[in-house]
Amino acid sequence: MQAERIQEKLEILADAAKYDVSCSSSGSNRKNTKRGLGNTGAGICHTYTEDGRCVSLLKILLTNHCIFDCAYCVSRRSNDIKRAAFTVQEVVDLTINFYRRNYIEGLFLSSGIFKDADFTMERLVLVAKKLRQEHHFNGYIHLKTIPGASDELLYEAGLYADRLSVNLEIPTESGLKLLAPEKNRKDMDEPMDYLKGEIVRTKEEKKIIKSTPKFAPAGQSTQMIIGAADETDRHIIQTANHYYATYQLKRVYYSGYIPISHDKRLPGIGAAVPAIRENRLYQTDWLMRFYGFRHDEVLDEQHPNLDLDIDPKLSWALRHLDQFPVDINKSPYELIVRVPGIGVTSAKKIVAARKFGKLRLEHLQKIGVSLNKVRYFIICEGFLPLKSDKPAVLLKQYILAESQSKYQKALSSQLSLF
Missing domain, CATH: 3.20.20.70 (Aldolase class I)
Structure with a gap:
């Protein structure tokens, strides 16, 4: 009992x-x-x-x-x-x-x-x-x-x-x-x-x-x-x-x-x-x-609520396109870490790695950066940002569509194993 x-x-x-x-x-x-x-x-x-x-x-x-x-x-x-x-x-x-x-x-x-x-x-x-x-x-x-x-x-x-x-x-x-x-x-x-x-x-x-x-x-x-x-x-x-x-x-x-x-x-x-x-x-x-x-x-008076479709850093970046693109090889850590798709660890690795030479997209991939978002907001050796002239709303649609496409491909790949 x-x-x-x-x-x-x-x-x-x-x-x-x-x-x-x-x-x-x-x-x-x-x-x-x-x-x-x-x-x-x-x-x-x-x-x-x-x-x-x-x-x-x-x-x-x-x-x-x-x-x-x-x-x-x-x-x-x-x-x-x-x-x-x-x-x-x-x-x-x-x-x-x-x-x-x-x-x-x-x-x-x-x-x-x-x-x-x-x-x-x-x-x-x-x-x-x-x-x-x-x-x-x-x-x-x-x-x-x-x-x-x-x-x-x-x-x-x-x-x-x-x-x-x-x-x-x-x-x-x-x-x-x-x-x-x-x-x-x-x-x-x-x-x-x-x-x-x-x-x-x-x-x-x-x-x-x-x-x-x-x-x-x-x-x-x-x-x-x-x-x-x-x-x-x-x-x-x-x-x-x-x-x-x-x-x-x-x-x-x-x-x-x-x-x-x-x-x-x-x-x-x-x-x-x-x-x-x-x-x-x-x-x-x-x-x-x-x-x-x-x-x-x-968040401010014009944007009092978070965008549920995209993460807050990407949302901020789309509202401040005037601050991009960020040059990966020249910009300080404080700007690099604000690039959508680059985390704190990756930003530190980028700052450390560029001391040994100019970084290219393939170097960023090896560091662990996902290029899905990043490539719209950066400049690096041999690369200029994609669709940087598009309005923020259209750029958001591009990124969302690409993310959905990658998700569907990954899901199909996993399902094919069964």
Whole structure:
């Protein structure tokens, strides 16, 4: 009976946790000891579902009971669903047993809020504390911090967890007020600010005092639900940019709204956010963090939403054809990395390789550059850009048609093997 009860709880609370996508384990460096269990590092194993969610961690809620009634949340107070709650020891036992069976590499633990923020946060912290101190568990732990919890509990959480996160939930304050009137943005900002300060302080202190304990070594992250309110992609990216700059977040996650309610404040049932919109937002996020793009370059008042047909870098390039073609053999890295089809690694290889001679198209192919997009935007030895005089709309059609043709050829080639 005990095993059946735990299994039922696991089914309910693991299913409820699937709406939270912010469970990346990159960035931690927790080393094992001779008496310890598990090891967290850059090589931690991940498994991803088709929609991009990480499932290598035991990903559960402590409970789906909640005092709040947020319109977009499946665990909201007014929703008629089956409720369950784990005890602290049950979560600890599940984590250790699953780890020993090689099912997981760590724990991602969130929770509905029951009683109040401190009551809930105290139990989340206790799970991590027992894993670290009683079981010497060195695997990855990601805890969701509860807005409104005390600084003392947040500090303790940072001592035991690799990453902490506070969900922004809705990108705009107006959307949050509409869909979750019991919550406010200030309660989310304050713990982020506190965590940022402690992360910076402990890093600086550790440079002087080596025995200083680690504090959230994988940093902090957040998640936004997109499509539940009427925000544009520009609003979303502006918010992400603000939180990256202000609170030094490691990641912002974008979770497409899944229709779960007939609430008139929400999009209708069947109006699920297309997965491609999530993908385009992640691509834009990548451009800001690794390619040197400003948020207002990718999206502006004239273009408030991302093009779902093409990736955001290609979309930007088609709107700024005056900046192309880029001479591969002469232009600085900062311009080369903006060429559609050239990634960060390829751009670095190009800059390094051209020291030994003029680069041609065949050299770019050997480097790993796909010429499908690139050849419309570059100059290199013995090559001028194709159709560079065409309007952006027509050039987009050329590139899309060519991409579709290559896809069909690849598919036909694969089918011919059967």
